[in-house]
Amino acid sequence: MAVNYSTIEIGGSYVVEEKQTGHYVYVADTKEQARKMMKHLNLGGGFDGHTPAFVANKPNIKTN
Numbered sequence: 001m002a003v004n005y006s007t008i009e010i011g012g013s014y015v016v017e018e019k020q021t022g023h024y025v026y027v028a029d030t031k032e033q034a035r036k037m038m039k040h041l042n043l044g045g046g047f048d049g050h051t052p053a054f055v056a057n058k059p060n061i062k063t064n
Contacts, residue, residue: 005041007034016041023051 005016005025014034016026025046028034040046 003042005038005046007031007038018046018051021051021053023053025051 008015014028014031015024016038018025026037
């Protein structure tokens with residue numbers, strides 16, 4: 001199983017980032033929510049690390 005997604009914290013939000021593209025594919029308020037989605041995606045619930053840009057989130061995240 002390839003690990004194509006990781007979670008990072010940006011400006012108080014938790015983001016699931018696609019490693020190969022750098023796209024943010026999910027934004028959550030809690031680390032638990034982000035980790036749950038990351039696990040789902042890493043187990044095959046996404047685009048296997050190749051999410052098209054038009055599908056990826058473009059979150060407005062403050063980066064103090």
